[in-house]
Amino acid sequence: MKIVVHKFGVPECIAAVVVAASAALAIAGWPSFDANWNPGIAAWVQATGSVVAIFVAIWLAHADSRRRTAERALDDVRRLSTLLVVVRQLSVSATNFHNALHSREPAEYFWDLPDGDIENAQQALAECDLFSLPSSRIATQVLLLRGYAPELARQMRRCAKTYWERGRIDADDDATAIIDATLHLVGVMAQELDQPGSLAKVLRSGPDER
Numbered sequence: 001m002k003i004v005v006h007k008f009g010v011p012e013c014i015a016a017v018v019v020a021a022s023a024a025l026a027i028a029g030w031p032s033f034d035a036n037w038n039p040g041i042a043a044w045v046q047a048t049g050s051v052v053a054i055f056v057a058i059w060l061a062h063a064d065s066r067r068r069t070a071e072r073a074l075d076d077v078r079r080l081s082t083l084l085v086v087v088r089q090l091s092v093s094a095t096n097f098h099n100a101l102h103s104r105e106p107a108e109y110f111w112d113l114p115d116g117d118i119e120n121a122q123q124a125l126a127e128c129d130l131f132s133l134p135s136s137r138i139a140t141q142v143l144l145l146r147g148y149a150p151e152l153a154r155q156m157r158r159c160a161k162t163y164w165e166r167g168r169i170d171a172d173d174d175a176t177a178i179i180d181a182t183l184h185l186v187g188v189m190a191q192e193l194d195q196p197g198s199l200a201k202v203l204r205s206g207p208d209e210r
Contacts (some may be wrong), residue, residue, distance in 0.1 A: 078135045084193045086124045087186045093118050094182040110160040114151045122149040148182045
């Protein structure tokens with residue numbers, strides 16, 4: 001995907017020079033190279049220069065607005081890409097936890113408990129600015145994940161402790177419930193964030209469309 005961010009280039013610089021020159025002429029008056037220079041023509045030239053300066057100023061403002069919109073869209077893409085990485089990490093953690101609960105030999109998993117991965121995801125979710133996200137739906141999903149992630153880590157540690165105390169893991173409704181809830185939510189989010197064209201849609205959409 002090619003992302004184009006508008007910046008001030010040669011056309012904008014030329015336009016700025018035209019604005020400055022037109023403004024200077026309007027203030028100082030058109031220079032008279034001939035004693036017989038028609039004052040009416042000079043006034044007409046000054047008026048034309050002023051009108052041109054106004055239109056060029058409007059065009060510059062529009063170009064700056066497009067540049068800012070493109071920059072905001074690019075920031076949104078970065079935030080969504082980072083969020084997608086976090087969602088995938090939580091999906092892997094919840095899936096591995098589920099597999100360990102149904103494994104005949106979960107010792108290796110509970111010996112080196114990967115709860116640090118969930119803590120990293122939890123920190124990334126906590127640092128996510130909800131108001132900067134492109135939609136309220138995604139913000140609501142992030143809020144839910146902020147609650148699911150620490151509970152998932154807590155259930156992992158609790159099950160690990162139970163395994164080392166009893167040597168086995170029985171059916172655990174609490175752990176299964178948080179695993180299922182997490183997998184469902186991250187599945188929905190991953191499908192929404194990773195579907196073809198979703199990031200391009202963010203680039204094309206304006207604030208009123210999100």
